Amino acid sequence: APKESAVQSSGSAAAPKSATIRIGTMAAPDSLPLYVAQQAGYFKKHHLNVKLTAFKSPKERDAAIAGGQLDAAVSDAVALSTYVNGQLGFKSATALTGYFGIVTSADNVKSVADLKGQAIATMPRQTPTFYLDQQLAKAGLKDTDVAIKEVAAIPVRLQLVANKQAAATILPDPFLSMAKAQGLKVIAQSDPAQYQTTLLAVDRALGQNQAVMKRFYQAYDQAVKTINKHHASDYQALLTKQLGFPAKIAAAYQLPHYQAAQAVPTKTLKQAFAYAHQTGILKQAVDASDYQLQVQ
Amino acid sequence: MLTVSHLGVAYAHQQILEDVTFTVGPQEILAVLGPSGVGKTTLINAICGQQAHTGTVTLAGQEIDPQRQQLALVPQDYGLLPWLTVAANVGLPLRLRHAAANQQVMAMLEALGLTPLAKRYPAALSGGQRQRVALARAFVAQPTLLLLDEAFSALDPVVKQTAYALFDKQWQATPAPTLVVTHDWEEALVLSDRLLVLAQGHPHLMKNALADLPRAQRVHAPAYPQVLADLREAVAAQWAK
Amino acid sequence: MLTVSHLGVAYAHQQILEDVTFTVGPQEILAVLGPSGVGKTTLINAICGQQAHTGTVTLAGQEIDPQRQQLALVPQDYGLLPWLTVAANVGLPLRLRHAAANQQVMAMLEALGLTPLAKRYPAALSGGQRQRVALARAFVAQPTLLLLDEAFSALDPVVKQTAYALFDKQWQATPAPTLVVTHDWEEALVLSDRLLVLAQGHPHLMKNALADLPRAQRVHAPAYPQVLADLREAVAAQWAK
Amino acid sequence: MGKVKMTAVALVLIHAAWAVAALVVHQAVLPTPWAVYAYLPQLARRQLQWHLFFSLYRLGWSMVIATILGVVIGIACVRLPRVGRVLDPLIYLTYPLPKIALLPVVMLLFGLGDGSKIILITLIIVFQVIIGVRDAVRQIPASVYQGVAVMGASRWQTLWYVTWPASLAGLFSALRIALGSAIATLFFTEVYGTEYGIGYLIMDEWNRLDYLGMYGGIVVLAALAFILFAALGALEAWSSRWRRSA
Amino acid sequence: MGKVKMTAVALVLIHAAWAVAALVVHQAVLPTPWAVYAYLPQLARRQLQWHLFFSLYRLGWSMVIATILGVVIGIACVRLPRVGRVLDPLIYLTYPLPKIALLPVVMLLFGLGDGSKIILITLIIVFQVIIGVRDAVRQIPASVYQGVAVMGASRWQTLWYVTWPASLAGLFSALRIALGSAIATLFFTEVYGTEYGIGYLIMDEWNRLDYLGMYGGIVVLAALAFILFAALGALEAWSSRWRRSA
Numbered sequence A: 001a002p003k004e005s006a007v008q009s010s011g012s013a014a015a016p017k018s019a020t021i022r023i024g025t026m027a028a029p030d031s032l033p034l035y036v037a038q039q040a041g042y043f044k045k046h047h048l049n050v051k052l053t054a055f056k057s058p059k060e061r062d063a064a065i066a067g068g069q070l071d072a073a074v075s076d077a078v079a080l081s082t083y084v085n086g087q088l089g090f091k092s093a094t095a096l097t098g099y100f101g102i103v104t105s106a107d108n109v110k111s112v113a114d115l116k117g118q119a120i121a122t123m124p125r126q127t128p129t130f131y132l133d134q135q136l137a138k139a140g141l142k143d144t145d146v147a148i149k150e151v152a153a154i155p156v157r158l159q160l161v162a163n164k165q166a167a168a169t170i171l172p173d174p175f176l177s178m179a180k181a182q183g184l185k186v187i188a189q190s191d192p193a194q195y196q197t198t199l200l201a202v203d204r205a206l207g208q209n210q211a212v213m214k215r216f217y218q219a220y221d222q223a224v225k226t227i228n229k230h231h232a233s234d235y236q237a238l239l240t241k242q243l244g245f246p247a248k249i250a251a252a253y254q255l256p257h258y259q260a261a262q263a264v265p266t267k268t269l270k271q272a273f274a275y276a277h278q279t280g281i282l283k284q285a286v287d288a289s290d291y292q293l294q295v296q
Numbered sequence B, C: 001m002l003t004v005s006h007l008g009v010a011y012a013h014q015q016i017l018e019d020v021t022f023t024v025g026p027q028e029i030l031a032v033l034g035p036s037g038v039g040k041t042t043l044i045n046a047i048c049g050q051q052a053h054t055g056t057v058t059l060a061g062q063e064i065d066p067q068r069q070q071l072a073l074v075p076q077d078y079g080l081l082p083w084l085t086v087a088a089n090v091g092l093p094l095r096l097r098h099a100a101a102n103q104q105v106m107a108m109l110e111a112l113g114l115t116p117l118a119k120r121y122p123a124a125l126s127g128g129q130r131q132r133v134a135l136a137r138a139f140v141a142q143p144t145l146l147l148l149d150e151a152f153s154a155l156d157p158v159v160k161q162t163a164y165a166l167f168d169k170q171w172q173a174t175p176a177p178t179l180v181v182t183h184d185w186e187e188a189l190v191l192s193d194r195l196l197v198l199a200q201g202h203p204h205l206m207k208n209a210l211a212d213l214p215r216a217q218r219v220h221a222p223a224y225p226q227v228l229a230d231l232r233e234a235v236a237a238q239w240a241k
Numbered sequence D, E: 001m002g003k004v005k006m007t008a009v010a011l012v013l014i015h016a017a018w019a020v021a022a023l024v025v026h027q028a029v030l031p032t033p034w035a036v037y038a039y040l041p042q043l044a045r046r047q048l049q050w051h052l053f054f055s056l057y058r059l060g061w062s063m064v065i066a067t068i069l070g071v072v073i074g075i076a077c078v079r080l081p082r083v084g085r086v087l088d089p090l091i092y093l094t095y096p097l098p099k100i101a102l103l104p105v106v107m108l109l110f111g112l113g114d115g116s117k118i119i120l121i122t123l124i125i126v127f128q129v130i131i132g133v134r135d136a137v138r139q140i141p142a143s144v145y146q147g148v149a150v151m152g153a154s155r156w157q158t159l160w161y162v163t164w165p166a167s168l169a170g171l172f173s174a175l176r177i178a179l180g181s182a183i184a185t186l187f188f189t190e191v192y193g194t195e196y197g198i199g200y201l202i203m204d205e206w207n208r209l210d211y212l213g214m215y216g217g218i219v220v221l222a223a224l225a226f227i228l229f230a231a232l233g234a235l236e237a238w239s240s241r242w243r244r245s246a
């Protein structure tokens, strides 16, 4: 049988002998710089042979990490705490540019504070819920003030809210944009310039290879720079094919301002780990900074 | 009265029975003789509606319909249900009619020496025992049409006599048109009133010269050896054609 | 030479055969008679190793082992494989020994009038046809031990004579110790050298008074009616006990 | 009691294989049996009985509904040939549909509670029961029906005296297959709208990458499955006593 | 050609039910058949043939491996009673294990490519084949073996002349069940490490909330499944010619 790469239109040609990095990506704007760096040849230029593997859900991504099939993965702060729990040896390298929004279909919900007593569809013990918790806290609510409906699959969550079987849910893009397109209200959205919970997790070997990491960051930063000079309209193919944007949504999409490679703010990471400890993911308190790599 | 007219059966382009016409009186027993593979079983199956055929079969003037007429058949392979005990198999025709079965079944089992086997399943029986269960099932049904397809072939001579006697008794009590398929000339003479000899799909009716004697006495009749020899000759002549 | 000594079989707490001891000479045919359910089939199955038993069975001095000795059995229910055609069923014993089968099979089918059925599956055969296929399969195997369990019971008198003659011919060509289970006194007299009468699990050996005559001539022997009557009486006496 | 002994042998084998694999892989993904068993008491304290109860509740209902539907439809497919000729292609067209894709529709119609879970499990396994029963019924030779037909059995009597007993072994085989599928399906139905169920427990532990807890849950699940299979086996043995004398 | 006609009837029925449901629900989650069919050409332009090819490739290998393993193990369970007594509990203990939980281990051993997908599908369906074959072999009455045993058949000859033909119908029934499961499993194996496959296509469309595309994929999948089922049926009809004369 032909190899899939032979069929793929965007198959990469044989790279020069260089460091190979296997990265798991998610269908979200967070992964865009990786794809741009790949497509524009930035990785190759920095003698990195990067292999991107797309995942549809965190579950399979984490299985691939646990199965030793990935050197790095687009992940998030709470997921990182599960890697700690699972002793996978992954650490946080750079923060990625990603964001969440809380959407609602309830007419009487105008702000986060109005969520009191409402049903919220989410998957507890994951980063979106961590974000929700923080937003609730800001609005003076506790997580017991809302009724959590546990639903793993994001499209189902969106559907539940659209059908008014739940009042609100927390979504990343592209689902956030799709929700907006369906007429759902966004009552809160995180700003990637200040609040970053998605990150690139890397395994021990890669994390310790500072030379390679350095080249990686250079390629990444170059991609970020390039993206920030362009508009979503320049990345329609990537957005629709790799990042899961429906064509219509992609056309109307506004790219966030991408951040150069930088460590996740230690404070955010610590909060996430504290959340992980509090929800039972981490059996004991863990110092988050032990799982954070410096970004030079 | 059973009326079979212009009955024909074909399997996959091969005509087995053709234009078979005969009647069996309401109180008559017809023995069916014929070489192996001539179509005796096929005839029986066609009569009781289990085989597609041309022509018509009527019982007491009505088309045969097992749901409205009480038929009883002892198939060549006994046709017992493996998941029912001997007693349940024998009682089945009564149960299907929502009639009480127990007492009659037990009496019939006793008469055929099957009482100790009442609670066994057919798989744990000998060939002859299975055949007797099938006979008991047919007798207990008090049918309006009785069809026996080589129904005594697996019995030893002693038990066979008992079975003949029982058959006679049951039949006298509730006579019905009856077909007895057999390969045994003696059985034909002892049980039947008339003989139907099948040869190459065509029927030939013959008288049973002993038909006027009570069944139990026929073997002992002085004419018996001669009648048997004559029958043998006549039938052989039919088949040879 | 087949030696059966102290053979015993019990099903679920019921002793069917007990201390059965006899021998069958290397060129001898033993007829096995006994009332229905006495254990004839059980005896046959025990001999060919298909039924757990006590005591021993040896053939030519060795324990019976179907993989090393060539046994042939016509079971009471014919035992044909439904997924093999008639020809394939008959040729099976040869095929299992990796021997060429075609020619012998065809000759045997011809002899039993089965040639037009060679490509049929057993389900499309009449009872007697199936039995003839089973006979052909046993004859073609040229066995060192032949076991026939009511193997002629479904045949019409004419075909039965052909089958007897064929059996005689085959057996003369490659004689082997043979057991013929039958309910038919005449069959026993015509085919066998000696008789084994089973009564309540115990064996009684009897001579066949016609054993010295060639098989084909026995029915016509002047002594035949008398011998038959004697046998009938003797056996009935045994069973009555 | 050879059966008990052999089950013990099987248990030893499976644990040995597991232990060897765990020692070879030597990663948190695959903990050793002893580590998992040592963790079990801790797991038990986490309302294990309620997790078991809810899973059993959902399994039980799905199996009952799937059995009833499967038997009725499976038999109808064969015994009512006209119905069958329409149902057969219907089954082949709908069986392999991704039930996960139906999730939104099922949720829309039945909500997030046990109702939609039971419906979903049923949707997955009912086809297996239908196909198993149908194929078993199809294999009953016509000659078996002939006897009761001549005796004048009605449709229902034929069903009761022939079709049902003759296809029972096939039904049990199908139920075994369906039971395994149903249990495996818990991991896909108990991930929404519930905090109880063995499936939930395992997935939750997995989401935390808590492999000890996850394997603990799996061990409990395997034990549960084994008991259910044994129960099915006992039921079958009882209902097919007549085979034993063959 | 009553079969073709009835299949047409089934198709009409299924589409009618779908249309009614779509009109009643009246939401994007459940588009109408005509909307979906109108969308199909668009879907076809998206390398549908390669999606089909890769799914078939994975399905094919899994079915082949599962059939071989299933037949061997299923027969061994019955014909080698000692083996069977150990294998039976092993099967009951491992069948319902959540294969999804084995994902990391499978990935560890077989990577992210087709290998791990094929193994995963095989792991899910092989038990269904084993159980189906085993139960079919178990049902063969001892008397069927007797004939060839007396003729001195070796173990292999017995297998070839009795066990295999007698359990073939059961095997096909099991394969039908397994095929359905295998197809349904694509949605769970084609969501990682690939961009081709009908399962991938459907999940991808679902994640874009593109229900037209999703249902289009489902329609294609149903057609594929129907063809595969028909092929299995034809194979079975051919291999059990002897039943036809009954």
Ligand SMILES: Nc1ncnc2c1ncn2[C@@H]1O[C@H](COP(=O)(O)OP(=O)(O)OP(=O)(O)O)[C@@H](O)[C@H]1O
Residues within 6 Å of the ligand: B123, B124, B125, B126, B127, B128, B129, B154, C011, C012, C016, C034, C035, C036, C037, C038, C039, C040, C041, C042, C043, C076, D245, D246
């Ligand atoms: N599986 C079984 N379990 C219990 N009893 C059995 C079983 N099989 C046979 N029997 C009994 O063993 C006895 C001998 O059976 P067998 O089949 O050997 O009789 P037979 O002499 O061949 O009779 P027939 O002439 O009717 O064929 C019978 O009484 C029968 O009921």
Ligand SMILES: Nc1ncnc2c1ncn2[C@@H]1O[C@H](COP(=O)(O)OP(=O)(O)OP(=O)(O)O)[C@@H](O)[C@H]1O
Residues within 6 Å of the ligand: B011, B012, B016, B034, B035, B036, B037, B038, B039, B040, B041, B042, B043, B076, C123, C124, C125, C126, C127, C128, C129, C154, E245, E246
């Ligand atoms: N399903 C079938 N397909 C084709 N031919 C068949 C089928 N069933 C029976 N036959 C043929 O029909 C003929 C009549 O069969 P039938 O069983 O009626 O014979 P029979 O007279 O009862 O013979 P026997 O005395 O051997 O039982 C036989 O030649 C047989 O080969």
Ligand SMILES: [Mg+2]
Residues within 6 Å of the ligand: B040, B041, B042, B076, B149, C126, C127, C128
């Ligand atoms: Mg017949």
Ligand SMILES: [Mg+2]
Residues within 6 Å of the ligand: B126, B127, B128, C040, C041, C042, C076, C149
């Ligand atoms: Mg017998």
